[in-house]
Amino acid sequence: MSLDKRTREQMLAHCDAIHEDDGVDPRESFKLRSHRDKPDRKAQQLCRQVAETIDQILAGELGDAALNALRVTSVVPAPDASRMLVTLVATGRDMPFDRAAVEQKLVAVTGLLRSAVAAAITRRKAPNLSFVIIGPHDDDLTALANGGVQ
Structure with missing residues (x-):
C-alpha cells in the first residue's frame, strides 16, 4: 500500500521509520486466522x-x-x-x-x-x-x- 506525501510526512513526524504494518488496524492484525478464512x-x-x-x-x-x-x-x-x-x-x-x-x-x-x-x-x-x-x-x-x- 503506497502512502501519499502528506500521510507519509505525518507518520514520519511521529516515528523514526515507516514499516509495513504502520497504518494497519491492530484489531485486524491480531484476529484469529480461522475467523477470516471461514466460509460464509x-x-x-x-x-x-x-x-x-x-x-x-x-x-x-x-x-x-x-x-x-x-x-x-x-x-x-x-x-x-x-x-x-x-x-x-x-x-x-x-x-x-x-x-x-x-x-x-x-x-x-x-x-x-x-x-x-x-x-x-x-x-x-x-x-x-x-x-x-x-x-x-x-x-x-x-x-x-x-x-x-x-
Missing part, C-alpha cells in the same frame, strides 16, 4: 437454495428434453454471492449430447431461471447466473476449463 454461512445457504430451485426447474418445468436431462451438481459464489457459478451435468446417456445446442437453450432460459431463483430466495437482488455444462461422456472435465455459458 449465508453464501453457502444461498448456494443450496439456488441449486434446489434450478434443479427443480430443469427437472420438468421447461418442457425441453435436452434441458430436462441436466442436473445441478454444484453452485458456488463466483466471486461473491451476487454472482453464482452453476455446474450442470448432462445425465441423458441414451440420447446424443450437443453442447452448443444445450448452451443456446440454456442462454434462452437464463432469465426464467433467474426469476425463479429470485422468487425462491429472500434477497433484494437476485444473483447473476453463470453455467458450466459437463457432458455425459466428459471424463476429464474439459468443460470446466472452457469457462461455460454466461
Whole structure:
C-alpha cells in the first residue's frame, strides 16, 4: 500500500521509520486466522437454495428434453454471492449430447431461471447466473476449463 506525501510526512513526524504494518488496524492484525478464512454461512445457504430451485426447474418445468436431462451438481459464489457459478451435468446417456445446442437453450432460459431463483430466495437482488455444462461422456472435465455459458 503506497502512502501519499502528506500521510507519509505525518507518520514520519511521529516515528523514526515507516514499516509495513504502520497504518494497519491492530484489531485486524491480531484476529484469529480461522475467523477470516471461514466460509460464509449465508453464501453457502444461498448456494443450496439456488441449486434446489434450478434443479427443480430443469427437472420438468421447461418442457425441453435436452434441458430436462441436466442436473445441478454444484453452485458456488463466483466471486461473491451476487454472482453464482452453476455446474450442470448432462445425465441423458441414451440420447446424443450437443453442447452448443444445450448452451443456446440454456442462454434462452437464463432469465426464467433467474426469476425463479429470485422468487425462491429472500434477497433484494437476485444473483447473476453463470453455467458450466459437463457432458455425459466428459471424463476429464474439459468443460470446466472452457469457462461455460454466461
